[in-house]
Amino acid sequence: MELICPAGTPAAFRTAVDAGADAVYCGFNDETNARNFPGLNFSREEMRQALAYAHARGARVLVAINTFPRASAEAAWRRAIDDAVGYGADALILADIGLMAYTAQKYPEQRLHVSVQAAAASPAAIRFYVDAFAVRRVVLPRVLSVPEVAAIARAGLCETEVFIFGGLCVMEEGRCSLSSYCTGQSPNMNGVCSPASHVTYQEQDEFLVSRLGDFTINRFAKAEPAAYPTLCKGRFRAGTNTGYLFEDPVSLDAAALLPALREAGVSALKIEGRQRGRAYIDRVVRAFRRALTALDSGQAIPPGGLKALTEGQATTEGAYQKRWR
Amino acid sequence: MRLEVICMGSTRMAVAVLPPVVAAILRPAPLAPLALAAKHVLRAVVRHHPGIFERLGTHAHKRFGLQPTDLPFAFVLRPAPPSPTVRVVRHLPERGWDARIIGSIAALAGLADGRFDGDALFFSRDLVVEGDIEAVVALRNAIDDAGLDLIHEATAVFGPFAKPAEAAARSAIGIADKLVRALSISGRAARWN
Structure with missing residues (x-):
């Protein structure tokens, strides 16, 4: 199984390659990708240099152009595709069928991956992408159990890539409107969930209060681990109950499921976190490289020691196990 | 839909906090030498890492208050090109900054040199x-x-003696870090899952 690692900056990119990534995914510094954060991502020149760095070391580069173009504004997305192909990207990660059609027609030899943002979670949906655009891989949304992943992989339509570590979205990837509801901006259209420009933090009576737009998202007690200020991770009061309505602030860690995912026929394992720093990239990539080496040699998966890097300082196996509370 | 949490609890970032005695010793010290050193480091950073401004964009003109919680002074950084400024103050004022970053000096320095991940420091409450x-x-x-x-x-200022100065500084910081941990004065236990 390939190890697919995130990079939000050239330094993080080099860190990922040096730490043992088989491939690194990254995006341009604009709204064409789903991590359009201030100070993050790659200029055209940086992308060229990153590709050269990776290819010189035997690693591949997957360029994420995985937001949905606004009407009459497709030019920026098409230019991103043209440039990524021109620079020699090993694959493009796309979500929009218009962009897939554009790429498949103009660059029929270019390898295409279906982004998690496309929410292709059934063999029928995946077959459409394969038949229509000759996609080679689908990044499966984080809504499937291991047996469901296995069923898709064994259908043999195309390669499958699954998330194994990092932040979790509420189970509506590519269709979530919570950020739009609060701020008018979404990961799907603008490449940014819960934009920092709409976030405030305030220390209040020994509580950390996080707000997104006009909404109070959470109040953390003094020693309580904090979480991202996204509506899906909000803690709300309803009647006499206070709790997490959509999902708990936890991160995915599927290290223990690597044998099952390999058995399921998964082709590639993805680490989330293009917005994270070099320290995160280095530690997480090395931990999963060690885990894969152990898996390949028939040894037990070593402890990753990654919990201190996780949202809410807690981990879950998420939908892979579907032990809903 | 709520996910079952399988692993949570006391695991924290291993971020050292200086013992209060350090702040007590440094409190009467004049700020001028520190201001000079900070200015020198900022100039060197700007000279060696001009790409910072491109990533900062318009935010380079913002004023960042940096407050080490375990030291008796703070910094107000305005990284605007071509002449970025840094002020050293006894306490961060309530106004006069656009954003404020608060944490132990180890957390702030670790964030600056990439040893720590900023989101992780925020999750663990080591950074405000x-x-x-x-x-x-x-x-x-x-x-x-x-x-x-x-x-x-910081040690580049010593010119031909920069290398030994850098080695000495790293040794001193290493010893201090070990001392802090040995005395259990770290902010939180370094326990990993």
């Missing part, structure tokens, strides 16, 4: 950010990409 969060995110990303080595930048 207030004010213009977009500016903080831009600064964090710009600094992380720059690959700063603050000790190297």
